[in-house]
Amino acid sequence: MPAYIYTYASSEEERSLCHLEMRSFFGKDSHINILKSSIEIDPSRSPFMKERIEVIYEGDNLTDIIEQVDQIEMDESTFKVIFVKINDLEKSEKIGYQEQRQIERDIGWRVQAEADVHHPDIVFGIVTLGGRWYFGKYRKSEAIWLHHLKKPREYSTALSTRVARAVSNIAVPNPEGVQAIDPCCGIGTVLVEALSMGIHIVGRDINPLVTDGSRENIAHFGLEGDVTTGPISDVTEKYDVAIIDMPYNLYTHATPEEQLSILKHARRITNKLVVVTIDTIDEMIEEAGFAIVDRCVARKSLFLREIVVCE
Structure with a gap:
């Protein structure tokens, strides 16, 4: 062996x-x-x-x-x-x-x-x-993620490239044959890291401003990826895994009701979900039909994000 x-x-x-x-x-x-x-x-x-x-x-x-x-x-x-x-x-x-x-x-x-x-x-x-x-x-190891620090389109609440890369690996440790989706992709920080590692992932967001930015960022690094505009409720395809960084920024802030709706639609289209959230939403995750199988906390000074793996 x-x-x-x-x-x-x-x-x-x-x-x-x-x-x-x-x-x-x-x-x-x-x-x-x-x-x-x-x-x-x-x-x-x-x-x-x-x-x-x-x-x-x-x-x-x-x-x-x-x-x-x-x-x-x-x-x-x-x-x-x-x-x-x-x-x-x-x-x-x-x-x-x-x-x-x-x-x-x-x-x-x-x-x-x-x-x-x-x-x-x-x-x-x-x-x-x-x-x-x-x-x-x-x-x-080559710090490829360092090359992705400066993007044409950015906003301050996006995940860091290090966190985005780790989250992509947590969601898709073995890319072979795996179809992934980021249905709240924002400006595409996760998409850029995932695509750069050969993960087959598509992006989507309800806000046309950020999907335009996501496409621009992906193209800037010589990558190819499909990014569409629209709510997760319109997704009909099935995926092996979804990555969701719960929206809370200036452009798209999800209410608790909207968060639950996102999670329920994620349950409809995938059996595995990795959620990034600034709030503890365990009850909401379980109400959507997922079970929490692992988790961690990513810290940056006093700012905390939870990364929750669900199946």
Whole structure:
């Protein structure tokens, strides 16, 4: 069975959201910012993942790894070895900078290929977790969401790109064959993040001003997505999942009655829903026919948003 090691970094305010995203990807979370799984995820999908190691060899100690790496077939490729700093070692057992570099050299000497520390063809990572050592192909996360910070059309109450990206992953951890909808899409922050990760999602909003802005934002980043104007009540197609950031901004503010109506129509068109809300609406969600299966809180200073996963 394949194995992957993922490392994470999140602020205290983001931790709850980070852990919900972990659980959506892997069915479990980790409070030590490092996690092993047989599930393969591109680390650039997550705003919290730092890196991934695709495990080739593992052993009870570093010597086990060193004895195995000379089996690697590299052809003409160059390589580099990186010691992954995030691990579960106790503070008293942490490996210092000089020892980390020595471990990289010790492993590098056994690889039958040319080393290149600046522009290698392949990067390998070495990490310890759970009392064992792991070695494999290293992949660093690229902060793609950073490229989406500046949009042609914006408003202040829209989700941040980091939150929107995590919410998209929570809703659609595996995009293959999944049809998603954002029926209150606003200016398309979720749509841009989801589309950039290959998630098949359509957008809709009752306000023509924001649907125009959503289309402009999607096109600005070279993406293609279908955005229509109209209420969720007019949607007749079925979807695998819906993402709803409850409207509360200057352009479209939903009353409690309208919120309940949105949720009931979501129940009609999908079996899975991820709701982003500034109010606690548990009773409303249950009245609409959903059961809450997981949740988190995303904080920004004193401002709180709840992300609620419903089925």
